Amino acid sequence: MDKGALALLVNGGTENWSSSRWQARFEEVCPDRRVVLLPNGALDPAEVHYAAVWKPKPGELAAFKKLRVIFNLGAGVDALMADRSLPDVPLVRVAVGDLTDRMTEYVVLHVLMHHRQEPYLRESQRARRWAPKVQWAAGALTVGVMGLGTLGAASAQALRALGFRVVGWSRSEKQIEGIACFHGMDGLDAFLRQSNILVCLLPLTPQTRHILNRDLFTRLNRDSPLRAPVIINAGRGGLQNEPDILRALDDGTLGAASLDVYETEPLPTDSPFWSHPKVVLTPHNAADTDADEISKYVAQQLARFEAGGALENVVDRTRGY
Numbered sequence: 001m002d003k004g005a006l007a008l009l010v011n012g013g014t015e016n017w018s019s020s021r022w023q024a025r026f027e028e029v030c031p032d033r034r035v036v037l038l039p040n041g042a043l044d045p046a047e048v049h050y051a052a053v054w055k056p057k058p059g060e061l062a063a064f065k066k067l068r069v070i071f072n073l074g075a076g077v078d079a080l081m082a083d084r085s086l087p088d089v090p091l092v093r094v095a096v097g098d099l100t101d102r103m104t105e106y107v108v109l110h111v112l113m114h115h116r117q118e119p120y121l122r123e124s125q126r127a128r129r130w131a132p133k134v135q136w137a138a139g140a141l142t143v144g145v146m147g148l149g150t151l152g153a154a155s156a157q158a159l160r161a162l163g164f165r166v167v168g169w170s171r172s173e174k175q176i177e178g179i180a181c182f183h184g185m186d187g188l189d190a191f192l193r194q195s196n197i198l199v200c201l202l203p204l205t206p207q208t209r210h211i212l213n214r215d216l217f218t219r220l221n222r223d224s225p226l227r228a229p230v231i232i233n234a235g236r237g238g239l240q241n242e243p244d245i246l247r248a249l250d251d252g253t254l255g256a257a258s259l260d261v262y263e264t265e266p267l268p269t270d271s272p273f274w275s276h277p278k279v280v281l282t283p284h285n286a287a288d289t290d291a292d293e294i295s296k297y298v299a300q301q302l303a304r305f306e307a308g309g310a311l312e313n314v315v316d317r318t319r320g321y
Contacts (some may be wrong), residue, residue: 011056026052029298049066059085146198148176229254230254261286
């Protein structure tokens with residue numbers, strides 16, 4: 001199979017999504033292939049056989065009629081799936097150990113933060129108040145993990161190893177040793193009724209959009225030392241109904257929220273989330289994509305594909321992930 005150019009199309013806008021950074025990494029791991037940073041007015045679209053992208057604008061890939069594979073540089077593919085002009089070629093999503101480890105770190109960090117009452121302790125520090133509260137054991141809480149793919153399964157297992165009771169839910173049936181797994185809409189209520197801390201790592205699809213809403217919050221378990229349940233969303237911003245989250249925090253339906261993703265990113269400066277006392281906010285960096293690991297992953301996939309092998313982690317476009 002003839003080698004073709006690899007086009008890079010990165011619309012990040014932040015330091016970790018610097019186009020030049022990604023180009024340098026791909027040129028290093030693909031020394032025998034032309035790596036082109038888009039947009040490039042001098043480029044013949046027919047030269048491009050592969051594209052590595054992050055949040056391309058609708059229509060930006062339509063001109064490349066010789067595309068063979070599209071590699072998404074992050075975990076979420078919803079931005080790509082929304083583009084009706086996207087070429088009908090295999091779409092490969094990221095699945096590397098580095099990404100999984102980073103997400104597990106984030107989930108464990110934020111579960112522990114709420115479990116160990118860190119928001120209260122930091123407020124006490126600012127007030128110069130020495131007033132520790134009773135601290136319960138990890139086993140007093142049940143953490144529910146929504147989404148049991150690679151990221152969710154690893155997070156669930158890490159939490160179980162720390163002593164938390166852990167349950168999981170996914171759209172299709174999954175089995176994880178030592179973890180009670182529920183699936184489908186028929187299993188959702190039983191899963192929620194056990195969850196004191198809800199971790200959401202679902203992909204964004206038409207079926208999961210705004211799944212984090214008031215109706216769901218009212219079904220979470222309130223019988224724990226936390227008193228009111230906590231949500232942690234490190235999946236996609238479109239999973240959450242943000243007005244519902246704010247109302248639930250204000251009226252006590254939810255006790256706290258850790259949010260890494262938002263419907264509008266960057267988060268507008270006038271968003272109530274910035275200053276809400278019950279919100280721990282992070283700027284979509286729960287599992288920052290590492291340019292070194294991802295570029296190697298794409299290069300390995302390219303070599304295997306051009307040698308006649310199968311691509312890994314190809315998105316099922318009918319499911320959206």
